[in-house]
Amino acid sequence: MTQFASFTALTNVPTRVETLVIAPDVAGQRVDNFLLNYLKGVPRSHIYRLLRSGEVRLNKKRVKPDHRLCAADQLRIPPVRRAPPTAPQSAPAALRQQLTAAIVYEDERLLVIDKPAGLAVHGGSGVQLGLIEALRPLRPQNELELVHRLDRDTSGCLLISKRRSMLRWLHEQLRHGTIEKHYQALLVGSLPKSTLTVDAPLRKNQLRSGERVVTVDMHGGRAARTVFHSQQQLGAMTLVTIRLHTGRTHQIRVHAAHLAAPVAGDQKYGDAQANRHLRGLGLNRLFLHATELCIPLPEDRASAPLRVRAPLPQVLAQVLSQLDH
Numbered sequence: 001m002t003q004f005a006s007f008t009a010l011t012n013v014p015t016r017v018e019t020l021v022i023a024p025d026v027a028g029q030r031v032d033n034f035l036l037n038y039l040k041g042v043p044r045s046h047i048y049r050l051l052r053s054g055e056v057r058l059n060k061k062r063v064k065p066d067h068r069l070c071a072a073d074q075l076r077i078p079p080v081r082r083a084p085p086t087a088p089q090s091a092p093a094a095l096r097q098q099l100t101a102a103i104v105y106e107d108e109r110l111l112v113i114d115k116p117a118g119l120a121v122h123g124g125s126g127v128q129l130g131l132i133e134a135l136r137p138l139r140p141q142n143e144l145e146l147v148h149r150l151d152r153d154t155s156g157c158l159l160i161s162k163r164r165s166m167l168r169w170l171h172e173q174l175r176h177g178t179i180e181k182h183y184q185a186l187l188v189g190s191l192p193k194s195t196l197t198v199d200a201p202l203r204k205n206q207l208r209s210g211e212r213v214v215t216v217d218m219h220g221g222r223a224a225r226t227v228f229h230s231q232q233q234l235g236a237m238t239l240v241t242i243r244l245h246t247g248r249t250h251q252i253r254v255h256a257a258h259l260a261a262p263v264a265g266d267q268k269y270g271d272a273q274a275n276r277h278l279r280g281l282g283l284n285r286l287f288l289h290a291t292e293l294c295i296p297l298p299e300d301r302a303s304a305p306l307r308v309r310a311p312l313p314q315v316l317a318q319v320l321s322q323l324d325h
Helices: 031-038 044-053 093-101 131-138 164-176 251-258 272-279 314-324
Strands: 002-004 018-022 074-077 103-106 110-115 155-161 180-188 195-199 202-206 212-216 225-234 237-244 288-295 306-309
Touching (some): 093 131, 110 131, 180 225, 180 251, 212 251, 225 251, 225 314
Parallel strands (some): 002 018, 155 288
Antiparallel strands (some): 018 074, 103 110, 110 155, 180 288, 195 225, 225 237, 288 306
């Protein structure tokens, strides 16, 4: 058995069964995230196929993708042929400068970046280079890892750990709901009351084309809670602030559409006619921005949490100004 302590690039060796003993420094990670890092060069779809088929075993039993590893767990990985290692793709100089300027907070353990809209947080699914891959060469001395994710078309506060111990701590806080995540969005429609809590379970579905779509499923979905607060009425549209209590895929967008008030600029769940009108006002993206994170720190739970904000992008502020007039 192999004692697994860190991620290393693997060669395209003849495939064989591997049994890994999970070391303490990677305990707490989801099984799927662990495999995506360990089996570099293997398509995501194939990794999830191995998990669904039961070929990946944890302590000699089948395991679900979202199960979290514990120290001393034994993980069996079936024979998998991996692509030979390639030199990491270098981010363009303009992107490196943009990301450096977008860092809104950094200390020795974590950083928060104001993610630009249109940039995926990681590579894969046709994306060769994501934010995390572009950021790592700028901090080669750190173990940069995404703590959570934002949709490609969403901008704003994205939390990244610089140490494995901090990643475990932050994931624990996410599970317990102690990290506050706040957003601002423009909705096409209005809310029936000024503050509205949506408790609607969500289920991920994949179409034949491979496109991923999330739907409300009151029986088979995973619990999801979003709190919308009306901030300003702008004709037929509403500017809202949002508190996200869970972190499901496309959660805000699907819950807004469930209220018959989809997020402006949403090409998947939104109002096509309203989106065409808004493009005439300069909105060529999703009007959804992660405005603030409130993060408890591990050294003193009694102290005030760290609050980090990312201002509304100028292009979104201009759209609001035009609607207001």
